[in-house]
Amino acid sequence: MNVLEAVRDAVHKGHRFLLHPKLGNLRPSQAFFRSFVLSARPGGDGEPTSITMLENALEALRGFGPPPSPPERVTAGLQAIDFELLSTGIRRLHPSHSTSNGRDNPCA
Amino acid sequence: MRLEVGKVYIRDVQFGDNTQVIGGTLIIDREELCRQAQGDDNRILGVGVELAHPGESTRIMPVKDVIEPRVKVDGPGGVFPGFVSGVQTVGSGRTLALKGCAVVTVSQIIAFQEGIIDMEGPGADLSSFSKLHNIVLLFDFKDDIAPREKETAVRLAGLRAAAYLGEAAREVSPDEVAGYEAPALSEALTAFPGLPKVAFVYMLQSQGLLHDTYVYGVDAKTILPSIISPTEAMDGAIVSGNCVSACDKNTTYHHLNNPVIEELYERHGEELNFVGVIITNENVTLADKERSSDYAAKLVGMLGVDGAIISEEGFGNPDTDLIMICNKVEQRGIRTVLMTDEFAGRDGASQSLVDASKLADAVVSSGNANATITLPPMKRIIGHIESADVLAGGYAGCLADDGSITVELQAIVGATNILGYERLSAIGM
Numbered sequence: 001m002n003v004l005e006a007v008r009d010a011v012h013k014g015h016r017f018l019l020h021p022k023l024g025n026l027r028p029s030q031a032f033f034r035s036f037v038l039s040a041r042p043g044g045d046g047e048p049t050s051i052t053m054l055e056n057a058l059e060a061l062r063g064f065g066p067p068p069s070p071p072e073r074v075t076a077g078l079q080a081i082d083f084e085l086l087s088t089g090i091r092r093l094h095p096s097h098s099t100s101n102g103r104d105n106p107c108a
Numbered sequence: 109m110r111l112e113v114g115k116v117y118i119r120d121v122q123f124g125d126n127t128q129v130i131g132g133t134l135i136i137d138r139e140e141l142c143r144q145a146q147g148d149d150n151r152i153l154g155v156g157v158e159l160a161h162p163g164e165s166t167r168i169m170p171v172k173d174v175i176e177p178r179v180k181v182d183g184p185g186g187v188f189p190g191f192v193s194g195v196q197t198v199g200s201g202r203t204l205a206l207k208g209c210a211v212v213t214v215s216q217i218i219a220f221q222e223g224i225i226d227m228e229g230p231g232a233d234l235s236s237f238s239k240l241h242n243i244v245l246l247f248d249f250k251d252d253i254a255p256r257e258k259e260t261a262v263r264l265a266g267l268r269a270a271a272y273l274g275e276a277a278r279e280v281s282p283d284e285v286a287g288y289e290a291p292a293l294s295e296a297l298t299a300f301p302g303l304p305k306v307a308f309v310y311m312l313q314s315q316g317l318l319h320d321t322y323v324y325g326v327d328a329k330t331i332l333p334s335i336i337s338p339t340e341a342m343d344g345a346i347v348s349g350n351c352v353s354a355c356d357k358n359t360t361y362h363h364l365n366n367p368v369i370e371e372l373y374e375r376h377g378e379e380l381n382f383v384g385v386i387i388t389n390e391n392v393t394l395a396d397k398e399r400s401s402d403y404a405a406k407l408v409g410m411l412g413v414d415g416a417i418i419s420e421e422g423f424g425n426p427d428t429d430l431i432m433i434c435n436k437v438e439q440r441g442i443r444t445v446l447m448t449d450e451f452a453g454r455d456g457a458s459q460s461l462v463d464a465s466k467l468a469d470a471v472v473s474s475g476n477a478n479a480t481i482t483l484p485p486m487k488r489i490i491g492h493i494e495s496a497d498v499l500a501g502g503y504a505g506c507l508a509d510d511g512s513i514t515v516e517l518q519a520i521v522g523a524t525n526i527l528g529y530e531r532l533s534a535i536g537m
Contacts, residue, residue: 020392020428023424049394077218089316092392
């Protein structure tokens, strides 16, 4: 929640989401790792779509509480999923900046 | 296009010397099945196979995919185009389906994975796969195979296995044959004057590893929304690479046996005119969400239908795709019905979706994935026992002293399937 709230503050300052704030289908209690991609520069007043999206995500999460710390052997897998989903999004944003060797670049 | 689906009813599955269908029993050459599943994939050291029959005290986990064996006996192309078969357009001719059994792939792509099929008990009541004779594939990988590579290898092996087993029915006379017409749009749109014209918008999960779907072998995240014949889905044109979360992911079996498509055909010409299917994806970038929802709504508008049924796959950010499509279709004056499951907290009282719209006023729920259930201990576990330990270790469930596990429905394969394959729903309050 602290990460989400920091992201919310950035969005209210005008940064906008480039990826949806709720990536993946792990349940909230399992999403121990969360990554966000925001615009590098604020675009002025808070961008309505991003604010609405984030407030909806926060509202949906409030009922679940903070996720418990995962067992150590689970941590790497959760990180891998978070990284993969983030990488997928970044490749879609910038097809020339593949995080792999480019062979699986969906836009190639 | 016209597709005939011949149903070969399988009432038992046993191992034997040669793979064949005799008198409703699928006999499997175990070693040959393992060889066929592995193919020439050198990422895999070996494939094992176990059988799980309905009513047994058996738990299968973690499940990656469930696939119905099929074989195309007439018409262009072959099953699972783009993977097992070439890339020819399918959906016409005749295809035989081995009903009553399924290939189930089990693998630990990452350390923590859910995906339970219980063959008896209360968990069995939540997944129709408990009623099938399941041919479970297990995998042994080389060291240092990345999760993405493992997922690909398991997916391809499952499809190869299902195609191999489907071949056993090639010369078998089906017990039942169902015919499905998919005429040209010019004919479809004028076929039944006076009946409402309906399209089905079929959302496909496409966020990335363990959240992907493929159409003719193409990663769905790279497609623009497209019109597809409903019969193409029946021939395996749509394949699952999505296993998170277990409850509401569409397995390949669900794509092959899509209940929405079946019901629309059932009512076609009587209550409605089922005009066609539009597939669309569920992406992670907001630009892709805008593009795909715009395009899907445009296609719905181009079809000139009166209403559209829109099914989501998964939850969370795909809720945004669902609502975007709903809004854009409704704004064209076309009515929508949305299909989704809910993540409403264990008490069912929390906000169910992460997005909403006043225009989304007709929604069919396939149940609350956060509802909990206690699964009794099973005598046999097929798969990874350590997954059961983690699942029950308090992180995602609770293991009782007697060995029973309390988990959310989210952990059970297909429990809240949004296409309506199961029977869970919601009561309005």
